[in-house]
Amino acid sequence: MADILNNMIPVKRAGRQTVLFSNPPAIISSATVVGPMEGKGPLGPYFDMVLKDDTWGEDSWEKAERKMFEHTVRSAMDKVNLQSGGVDCLLGGDLLNQIISANFAARELKLPFLGLYGACSTMAESLLIGSMLIDGGYAGRVACIATSHFSTAERQYRNPLEMGGQTTPTAQRTVTGAGCSIAANPTLEGDRLYGNVFVTAGTIGKVTDLGITDVNNMGAAMAPAAVDTLTAHLSDTGRGVMDYDLIVTGDLGRFGSEMFRELCLQNGIDVGNRHLDCGNLVFSGEQKVDCGGSGCGCCASVLNAYLLERIEKGDLRRIFFMATGALLSPTSSMQNDSIPGIAHGIVLERK
Amino acid sequence: MADILNNMIPVKRAGRQTVLFSNPPAIISSATVVGPMEGKGPLGPYFDMVLKDDTWGEDSWEKAERKMFEHTVRSAMDKVNLQSGGVDCLLGGDLLNQIISANFAARELKLPFLGLYGACSTMAESLLIGSMLIDGGYAGRVACIATSHFSTAERQYRNPLEMGGQTTPTAQRTVTGAGCSIAANPTLEGDRLYGNVFVTAGTIGKVTDLGITDVNNMGAAMAPAAVDTLTAHLSDTGRGVMDYDLIVTGDLGRFGSEMFRELCLQNGIDVGNRHLDCGNLVFSGEQKVDCGGSGCGCCASVLNAYLLERIEKGDLRRIFFMATGALLSPTSSMQNDSIPGIAHGIVLERK
Numbered sequence: 098m099a100d101i102l103n104n105m106i107p108v109k110r111a112g113r114q115t116v117l118f119s120n121p122p123a124i125i126s127s128a129t130v131v132g133p134m135e136g137k138g139p140l141g142p143y144f145d146m147v148l149k150d151d152t153w154g155e156d157s158w159e160k161a162e163r164k165m166f167e168h169t170v171r172s173a174m175d176k177v178n179l180q181s182g183g184v185d186c187l188l189g190g191d192l193l194n195q196i197i198s199a200n201f202a203a204r205e206l207k208l209p210f211l212g213l214y215g216a217c218s219t220m221a222e223s224l225l226i227g228s229m230l231i232d233g234g235y236a237g238r239v240a241c242i243a244t245s246h247f248s249t250a251e252r253q254y255r256n257p258l259e260m261g262g263q264t265t266p267t268a269q270r271t272v273t274g275a276g277c278s279i280a281a282n283p284t285l286e287g288d289r290l291y292g293n294v295f296v297t298a299g300t301i302g303k304v305t306d307l308g309i310t311d312v313n314n315m316g317a318a319m320a321p322a323a324v325d326t327l328t329a330h331l332s333d334t335g336r337g338v339m340d341y342d343l344i345v346t347g348d349l350g351r352f353g354s355e356m357f358r359e360l361c362l363q364n365g366i367d368v369g370n371r372h373l374d375c376g377n378l379v380f381s382g383e384q385k386v387d388c389g390g391s392g393c394g395c396c397a398s399v400l401n402a403y404l405l406e407r408i409e410k411g412d413l414r415r416i417f418f419m420a421t422g423a424l425l426s427p428t429s430s431m432q433n434d435s436i437p438g439i440a441h442g443i444v445l446e447r448k
Numbered sequence: 449m450a451d452i453l454n455n456m457i458p459v460k461r462a463g464r465q466t467v468l469f470s471n472p473p474a475i476i477s478s479a480t481v482v483g484p485m486e487g488k489g490p491l492g493p494y495f496d497m498v499l500k501d502d503t504w505g506e507d508s509w510e511k512a513e514r515k516m517f518e519h520t521v522r523s524a525m526d527k528v529n530l531q532s533g534g535v536d537c538l539l540g541g542d543l544l545n546q547i548i549s550a551n552f553a554a555r556e557l558k559l560p561f562l563g564l565y566g567a568c569s570t571m572a573e574s575l576l577i578g579s580m581l582i583d584g585g586y587a588g589r590v591a592c593i594a595t596s597h598f599s600t601a602e603r604q605y606r607n608p609l610e611m612g613g614q615t616t617p618t619a620q621r622t623v624t625g626a627g628c629s630i631a632a633n634p635t636l637e638g639d640r641l642y643g644n645v646f647v648t649a650g651t652i653g654k655v656t657d658l659g660i661t662d663v664n665n666m667g668a669a670m671a672p673a674a675v676d677t678l679t680a681h682l683s684d685t686g687r688g689v690m691d692y693d694l695i696v697t698g699d700l701g702r703f704g705s706e707m708f709r710e711l712c713l714q715n716g717i718d719v720g721n722r723h724l725d726c727g728n729l730v731f732s733g734e735q736k737v738d739c740g741g742s743g744c745g746c747c748a749s750v751l752n753a754y755l756l757e758r759i760e761k762g763d764l765r766r767i768f769f770m771a772t773g774a775l776l777s778p779t780s781s782m783q784n785d786s787i788p789g790i791a792h793g794i795v796l797e798r799k
Contacts, residue, residue: 110586113560116586159780186652190565194545197779200788201780201785204657209653210653211652214546214547214565222562230580233583234460234584235461235584303559304551304552304558426544426545426546429510
C-alpha cells in the first residue's frame with residue numbers, strides 16, 4: 098500500500114486530513130443576529146442585531162429561526178452591495194430535524210444551495226467546503242452560515258419549555274444566534290476587496306467517541322473530537338500551537354474546555370493560554386449559564402461578530418477555528434448509544 | 449452589476465449553477481445493500497447484497513440502517529482493495545434526524561467525514577461535492593453515499609408500523625437501501641483505473657416550492673425542483689435533452705414523473721422517452737407499490753447497482769442524474785408549511 102498512499106497526496110493536501118489553499122479565499126463580509134440573552138452577554142456590542150423577543154414577530158420559534166437564517170445572509174450580502182446574482186452558492190445548516198431553518202430560508206434566498214449537517218460543527222464545515230469551492234474555481238463567492246435557537250432546540254432535544262424543567266450543573270445553553278460569512282475569490286474582488294482576513298487551510302474532522310453518554314454534558318462528548326482534529330492539523334502541517342495566536346473551539350463549555358486542555362496535554366500538545374472556547378465567551382457569570390453556550394449558532398455568531406473583527410484589526414494574526422459537533426439524536430440516546438463528536442477546523446489569518 | 453456578474457464566472461463554472469470538471473473524477477467502485485422487498489423487485493439481480501430481514505440481526509431498525517451504511521462503504525472499498533488510508537474523505541447522509549445513520553457509521557469507518565443533509569437529493573449532493581474535492585486537488589479518492597430504510601422512515605415521518613395504517617393512493621414507499629460510489633482522481637489511479645465512468649459536470653440545485661402541502665404526494669413536491677435544475681443545466685451548458693441518453697430523476701414516482709414531464713414541456717423541454725425515474729424502477733406492479741419507491745437510498749441503490757453498470761457496458765453513453773429531495777419535516781408540516789424541494793444533478797459519462 099505504501100506507494101499508493103504516497104500517490105494519494107496531491108498538492109493541495111497536507112497529510113491525511115488537511116487541505117491547503119493556493120489562492121486563499123477572502124472573507125469579504127459577515128453578519129450576525131442573536132437573541133435577547135446573548136445580546137446582554139459580554140459580546141453584546143459586537144453583534145449586528147439583537148432581537149428584543151426571540152419569536153421575532155413570527156408565530157413559532159421555528160419560523161423565527163429561519164427568519165434569522167435568511168436575514169443574516171441578506172445582511173452579509175447587503176454590507177458589500179451584493180445582489181442575488183453575486184453569490185454562487187449558499188452552504189449551511191442548523192440543528193433542527195431535516196435542517197428546516199436552512200431549507201426554508203434557502204427557498205426565500207433563491208441561491209444554489211448545499212445543505213449540511215454537522216451539528217455544532219456546521220460553521221467550520223460550511224467555510225471548509227465553501228473555501229474549496231472558491232479556491233478550486235467552482236465559485237466566485239459563497240455564503241456560509243449556521244444557526245441555532247434556544248427555544249426550538251429545547252423542545253426538539255429535551256422538553257417543552259412550558260414544563261419549566263431544571264438543568265443539570267453541566268448543561269450548556271443553546272445560543273439563539275446566526276452567523277454568516279461571505280468568502281470570495283480575492284482576485285475576483287480586485288480593488289474592491291473588503292477586509293483582510295483569509296482562509297488559508299482547513300482540516301476535515303473524523304468522528305470520535307470516547308463513550309460519553311450524558312446528554313447534559315455534551316462539551317465532554319465533543320472535546321475528544323477537538324483534540325483529534327487539532328492533533329491531525331498540527332501533524333499534517335508541521336506546525337505547533339505557537340504558530341497560532343488562538344486555538345478556538347466552538348462550544349465545549351467550562352467542563353469540556355478543561356477536558357480539551359487535559360487531553361491535549363496527553364497528546365503532547367500544550368495549548369497554554371492560547372485556547373479560547375466560544376461557548377465560554379458568550380454569556381457572563383451573572384447570567385447564570387455557568388457551563389456556557391452551545392449550538393451551532395454559538396461559534397457562528399462569535400466568529401462572525403467578534404473573532405473576525407479581532408483579526409481584521411490586527412489584534413490576532415492567525416487562528417485555528419474549530420467548530421465542534423455532538424452527533425447524537427434523541428433516538429440514538431434512547432437506544433443507549435454514546436455521543437460521537439466531530440470537529441472541523443479552518444485557519445483564518447490576516448494578510 | 450453587469451460587469452461583476454461577468455467577472456463572476458471562473459473557468460470551472462458554466463452559468464449560474466453548473467460546475468465543469470477539467471480533470472473529471474472516475475467512479476472506480478460502487479456497492480449496494482437493499483432490503484428484502486427491493487431484492488424481489490425488477491432490479492433484484494443487480495444489487496450486491498439483499499437482506500433477508502430488515503433488522504439485519506440488530507436490535508433496532510436504526511442500528512440496521514447504520515450497519516447498511518457502514519457495510520456499503522466497506523464493500524465499495526474492498527472491491528478495489530482500498531484500505532482505510534486509501535479514501536481521503538467520506539461524504540454522505542441519510543433521512544434520520546441528525547443523520548445518525550451516517551454519523552454512527554462514520555465513527556466506525558474512521559475516515560475524514562463531511563455530513564450532508566439534502567433529503568433524497570443526498571446521493572447527487574455527495575457526488576457533486578466529492579467530485580469538486582477531487583477535481584480541485586483536495587482529495588485523491590472520496591466515498592459518496594446515501595441510505596434510507598423503510599421502517600426507520602415510517603416511524604420518524606409518519607406512524608409507528610405497529611399501527612398498521614393504510615397508505616394513500618399517491619404514497620410512495622421508502623426504499624430500504626444504501627448505495628456508495630468511490631470517485632477518484634484518474635491520473636492518480638493510472639493503469640489501475642477500474643471502470644470507465646466519469647463525472648464530467650454537476651449542477652447545484654436551488655430550493656423550489658410550488659406550494660404542495662400533501663405529505664403523501666412528495667413526488668409532486670419534488671418535480672418542480674427537478675425541472676428547475678434540468679432547465680438550469682441545459683441553459684448553463686448550452687446542451688439539449690438529445691445530448692443525453694437518459695435524464696434520470698431520483699424518486700418522483702408515478703405522479704411526480706408525470707408532473708415532471710408536463711412542467712418540462714411548459715419550459716420548452718421535451719424529455720420524450722429519455723426520462724427515467726429510479727422510484728418507478730425499483731418495485732414491480734405485483735408488489736403493489738403503485739407510486740414507486742422514495743427515500744435517498746432509492747436513487748443511491750439504483751445508480752450504484754443498475755445505472756453505473758449500464759454506462760460501463762456502453763449501453764448508455766452519457767446521462768444526467770438528478771437526485772430529488774423533499775425538504776420538509778414533521779414539524780414544518782404541523783406548522784402548515786408547504787413542501788420545498790431541491791434537485792442536484794451530475795453528468796455521468798463513459799470515456
